[in-house]
Each structure stands twice: as structure tokens, then as C-alpha cells.
Amino acid sequence: MNYIADLKKxxxxxxxxxxRDGINIVGEIFDEWFKDLGFEINIYKRNNIGDxxxxxxxxxxxxxxxxxxxHLDTVFPPGKFEYFIEDDEWVYGPGVCDMKGGNIVLxxxxxxxxxxxxxxxxxxxxxxxxxETGSDDSKYLTAELARExxxxxxxxxxxxxxxxxxxxxxxxxxxxxxxxxxxHAGNHYSDxxxxxxxxxxxxxxxxxxxxxxxxxxxxxxxxxxxxxANTVSPHAKMTFELRYKVSKERxxxxxxxxxxxxxxYVAGTQSTLSGGIQRDVMQTSKESxxxxxxxxxxxxxxxxxxxxGGVSDANIVSSCGVxxxxxxxxxxxxxxxVKERALKSSFLSRIEMSRKLFAxxxxxxxx
Numbered sequence: 203m204n205y206i207a208d209l210k211k212x213x214x215x216x217x218x219x220x221x222r223d224g225i226n227i228v229g230e231i232f233d234e235w236f237k238d239l240g241f242e243i244n245i246y247k248r249n250n251i252g253d254x255x256x257x258x259x260x261x262x263x264x265x266x267x268x269x270x271x272x273h274l275d276t277v278f279p280p281g282k283f284e285y286f287i288e289d290d291e292w293v294y295g296p297g298v299c300d301m302k303g304g305n306i307v308l309x310x311x312x313x314x315x316x317x318x319x320x321x322x323x324x325x326x327x328x329x330x331x332x333x334e335t336g337s338d339d340s341k342y343l344t345a346e347l348a349r350e351x352x353x354x355x356x357x358x359x360x361x362x363x364x365x366x367x368x369x370x371x372x373x374x375x376x377x378x379x380x381x382x383x384x385x386h387a388g389n390h391y392s393d394x395x396x397x398x399x400x401x402x403x404x405x406x407x408x409x410x411x412x413x414x415x416x417x418x419x420x421x422x423x424x425x426x427x428x429x430x431a432n433t434v435s436p437h438a439k440m441t442f443e444l445r446y447k448v449s450k451e452r453x454x455x456x457x458x459x460x461x462x463x464x465x466x467y468v469a470g471t472q473s474t475l476s477g478g479i480q481r482d483v484m485q486t487s488k489e490s491x492x493x494x495x496x497x498x499x500x501x502x503x504x505x506x507x508x509x510x511g512g513v514s515d516a517n518i519v520s521s522c523g524v525x526x527x528x529x530x531x532x533x534x535x536x537x538x539x540v541k542e543r544a545l546k547s548s549f550l551s552r553i554e555m556s557r558k559l560f561a562x563x564x565x566x567x568x569x
Contacts, residue, residue: 205310205549206293208235212302213286213295217252219275219335225252228274228302232257232329235309239316241327246343252331254340256347259322265567266352268325268560269524271344271515272305273333283540292543299534299544304357305329307531307549311556315564323564326351333515336375336480341518348522353493353569355559356516356528359537360548361508366497367528368490369509370517371417372452372483374444378404378463379474384429384436394434395470398427401438403467408442411455417447417511418455445511446483481517489525496569500562501555530556 212231216224229252233243241257248254252274261267276297278284286295297303308327315322328347330340337344348354360366380401385394411420420442427438444459446452463475486509498505508529516528532552534544563569 205306205553206288206546208309209293209298209303209306210286210295212306213297214284216278216280216284217274217276217297218279219251219277219332221280222248222250222252224280225274225331229253229255229329229331232274232305232309236327239312239322241322248331248339251339254331254343255329257327259325262323262567265324267350268563269348269351269354269519270308270325270327271354271356271519272301272308272327272329273515274302274305274329274331275334276300276302277334277538278540283542288546291546293546294541294543296542298542299359299532300537300542301358301531303534303544303549304359304531307552308355308357308556310553311560314553314557315560318561320561320564322560324567325560325563330515337515337518341481341515344515344518345522348519348524351519351524354516354519354524354526355530355556356514356519356526357531358514358516358528359531359544360529360533360552361506362533363506364533364548364551365506365508365529366494367510367516368494368507369447369486370484370513370528371445371447371511372449372479372517373481373513374477374479376442376444376459376475376477378440378442379476380404380427380438381472381474382434382436382438382468383470385434387432387434391434394436396434396468397438397471398435400466400468400471400473401425401427401440404462404473405440407462408459411458413451416451417445418451419443419445420455447509448485449483452479452483481513481515482521484517484520484526484528487525490527493525493527493569497555497559500569501558503555
């Protein structure tokens, strides 16, 4: 299993999102591997984060195209979590499932195609460098490139029962800054405009927007304000997150947020909203379920699938109208912790699934 050695090689290099040099070293290793398979290497250089990498195969004109999507970055800074170990069942280390393991799965499946002397055509690969911090830079590149494709497979980790992912909630992060007026809490209390009190009203109204039956949550995760117990608060700020399963709920909540921000519950206070939708919802569609059926036919296996509350770059591509499925990577758990691991047997099954799908697509140029 040479791919385990390849996984070890890239996992042992720290590629924390802010570790630009580490990410680029990992990227250069993948460059060599993809070059060996005949891919054209395109590097989108960045100054403050790692470079994004886009590997292009030969293209058959006027035919469908498949994009394979992954990311190079991991979540822990240098010195925190930087080892690779294995036992009979599992591999352990940063990125073994999220998602250097997924990158290795798609690479190894393409290698199998190449070894069989089947020319790789109309299948391209995009690895971005900032997914773990919200893809704030790469989301524009991903969206731009995605519009050239008919299908996208994303190699985030599989579910516990090797489920693929057909849907992911949309997510947005927002900030409300509230300006009040300071005043001595004893001598001139009535002269002040209490920003903290205004925040408390807004917080309650925001939380009321949650609708668990529809899969919509609004979570005020951080608040701050005031300067001391003896002063009416002149400033307060809150950070909150919206997650939603359908576009209709997104629109409902966004409209309500604007109304809450524009309404002053405490006279004299003024509020400013910033932030926005990070990744729009990836909704299960008739087209994505149709691809699931095709995968079952091609692999002659039952394919389980699920929707997830977490987001990935699959949200970005799906929002561009591309038929998108996620979860093609290995199964693992403990991601984003120092206990991250991936199941060895899932690498075998995922590589074989991808090999069959790639071979079919190259021959038929559709699913």
C-alpha cells in the first residue's frame, strides 16, 4: 500500500492554514505526483496563505467535465499535532481524514487509471489552501472555475457507514456593533444610552429566529461590551452564526436580521451589521440523487448517503449549479482534534469506488 507511505509523507509536514511555507511544500509534492500522471500544473500564488493548485487533464471538446475538489490546509499550528502513526486498523495524524487522506484517495484512483493505460481526460483537480478558515480567499477562485464543470466530487471524509454527502447546511457569520453613550451609572444614569442593554434585546430576538424543525439555527456565540460596573455601556458587540438547510429559510432570516439591526430597542443607540453568508446551502437535488443511482449501477453496490450540518467547499460548487456530491474520502473521526484518525480499510474501498467512477466517466463523459 504505497499510498499509505505517500499519506505519511504529506501528513508529517505541518500545513496549518496560516503556515504558508508548509502548505506550499505539501503542494509541491502533489505537483510532482500529478505531473507524473500527465496533468498540467496551474498555481494560483498567494502572499499571505498557501498557493491554490489546479491540475488539468486533457479535454475532449464539447463534452462533460468532472472536477475533483480537496484542500491542503489543516487546523493545528506548528508544534501542536505533527505526527503520523499507524496500527493494523487505523492511521493517525493531522489531515488523515480531513483531508489529506481524501486527496490521497483521488490521487491513487487516478494512478490506477493511468496504470491501466487509459488516458485521463475531462477530469480536473482543484486543491485550495484555506478551507479550514472558511475559504475566504479561495471561494472566489472555486466559484469561477466551477462554472466550467458539469459534476463535482469532493473528497472530504466519508460517513461512518461510508455514506456520501448530498446536502450541507449553508452558513453565515455576522457581527453587530452597537454604539451607545457613556454616563456615570450613579450620578447621570438617565443621560446614558446602554449599548449592553440594546445587545441583550437583540440577542433574544436573534435566537427566536431558530427553527429546529426546518433545520435553521441562529447562535450568538460571542458578546462583549461596556467599560466597567459604574458606567453605562457606550459600546457592545456580538458575533453570531446562521445555519440553514433551504434557501427560503436563508431569505427569511436575513430579512429578519436587517429588521433587528435597524430597530433600536434602547433609545439613542445605533447598530451596524457586518459579515454575511460564507457558504450557501448545498441542497439535495434530483440531479445529485440521479448521480447516486448511477454510482450504484457502476459499482454494483448500495450507496448510502446523508445530509450534514457542517459545511465544506462542496457548498460553493453546488451554489454554482454544478451537480455536486461530497464524502468521497476515507472514513475517520476526531478531525480537528489531536485524536484524528482514518480507517485503513476505507481507503481501499474509496479508491476502488473512485477508480470505477473515473474509468466510466472517461469512457462515457457522463454519469
